[in-house]
Amino acid sequence: MGKEIVAMILAGGRGTRLEALTAKVAKPAVYFGGKYRIIDFPLSNCANSGIDVVGVLTQYESVLLGTYVGSGTKWGLDGSKSLAANLPARERGEVGATWYAGTADAIYQNISFIDQYDPEYVLVLSGDHIYKMDYDVMLEAHKEKNADATIAVLNVSIEEASRFGIMNARKDGKIYEFEEKPKAPKSTLASMGIYIFTYKTLRKYLIEDATKVDSHHDFGMNIIPAMLKDKKNLFAYEFNGYWKDVGTIESLWQANMDLLHDTVLDLYNYKKDWKIYTEDTLEKPQIIGEEAEIKNSLITQGCYVNGEVSGSVLFHGVRIAKHAKVVDCVLMPGVIVEEGAEIYKSIVNENEIITSNSCINSKAKKVVLVSQ
């Protein structure tokens, strides 16, 4: 029996604008929210949406990310018929070694993986985004509309629209035009890079696209326009929750701060049964010292805090000595802030030491990345 749906997460990107944070790690493996890596969000969404076969397409620094994904146990994707599979670009019998030339090519190169499960539908996701979404509801919409492709969209402001791929759709959601980063946007429905395809149709388009020499082998640039040209049924599916592409140091910092100030992402599971699963780091208990002062912060297990912390997000193994002051910061795993040190509005990379009595970014005008 075939699976109803298989998910494929595009996780090959480097995320160059994250600077030193992605020097040795693919963007989906970048830490977020005091405990998680970015890819935990799409993977947990899959698990919570009842999708149990997930391919993770890796390219840049695929070893760390692939090891992290493992067989999917962290997200409960480890039954006898469920898994997360690491699918790096590889050497293949008929064509030899190739990289993934584009998002569509990455899926094309793994048609044999998808075929094994004989699915009706394929969900294509990006591994770079922070959000909670029930893909099952989107799938219901896809089926109801008898669509060939359903594209999740976010209603952005008209100013922002020029930064996104914009879907121009009729009232019923049927897409008649797609414009990549339009100068004069006609609509504000921005593609979130989340697609559900009827697999039979997608498979045909992927195989055709692979033969075209002038194609970028990209969903936005090639596959979606080709489908529109053939008058296929493409529908926009509007998403109303919190969604963030954390592509820059500034946006990564902001997304971490969002966790302190609002409950839109609902990390604390006020709406039941939508936990974000992640690695269990086997840390010691979180211990708060006698001289600690903590306000408006997220602090996780394995931290030791004996100084002043406000408006900050602390990952496992962070140590804050007494008389130290940490304000509006994101401290990645293993960061040590020594006695009397002060640090403001910064992201501090893994295992950095902020030495005793030093002072970093005290003017706090712009977010800085502290990394060796």
Place this chain on the structure above:
Amino acid sequence: MKKTIGIVNLYSNVDFMGLTKRRPVASVSFLGRYGLIDFALSNMSNSGIDAIGILIQEKPRSLFKHLKDGHSWNFNSKAGGVSLLYNEKYVNHTKYNNDINNLLENISFLENIPSDYIVIAPAHIITTIDYNKVVQAHEKSGAEVTMVYKPILDANISYVGGQILHVKKGEVKAIELNKGVKKAANICLETYVINTKTLLQIMRQAKDISTFFTLKDMFAYVCDERKIHAYEYNGYARCMDSINAYYKYSLELLNVDVYSQVFSNKWPIYTATNDTPPTKYLKHSDVKKSFVSNGAMIDGTIENSIIGRNVVIGKGAYIKNCILFNGSKVAGGAVLENVIMDKSAKIEKQIKLAGHMDAPLYIQDGDIV
């Protein structure tokens, strides 16, 4: 290489009153994120033992849920693993429901995993013993049984009802009940290494003496007949033999010098993950000298306390010397001192509740006050 397997023995007379009404001592929450049994299991895991049997005395539900297939403690789920040894036949008969009868009922565990040595450890005595070292010393001694003991100076108030060992030249010469009279004593940590063959012999021998004999009784009995090696351990050891001891020793770990005896990067303590987000400290939070678990949301004052997962502390609440179990809630303005709040209990009113340092006030799981 010689093969060692582990047995965590949950048979004991210890109970924590309300805390163990529906769960065994082994799965009582400890330091916010552990179960008491995690220490014995982690010690076994860290000692390279990968096949474990757990002798379950009673109330196994929460234990099954916590342990699953032993994945969290690194036990290989195919080559080793955790076997839950439950004695359905005798569970309602206090005298027959003892560890020897349980092992005999579940003898296939010992038969199916061929081994040379067996390490037996309790769940309610918290230690960080490297069993590997004990096995090595056992092997070297040539004895059939090794008992681990710790020289202590407060035997008058701790391990009362436990066993005092009389040790001479590294051998156990006599075993005496600790009546709480002496202060200095070599106290038995109920941790043993025994040759597998010897254990099987002792179990059969026990049947000829008394059906009600436990392993502890048998070790005392064979002390005269066989050489018992004594292994001295001087690391952290605390016997959680009552709710008051549990409370006292839990809060004691908030002192850095005690804490650092237990937690080191070389000897991790494993537990089951709960997938809770980091602790959220809000605008009015003021937390000092405490353990705080993930998923908690804090907007009040906390001192010298242990806060479990998903605990919610309202604005202006004051918590001192308390242990709050997973999912408990304290409304803003409430004042709690020397209180143990069991799972999901709720303080909804702005009241003041106080226990005593030697006798904490216990609030039952799910209760609303």
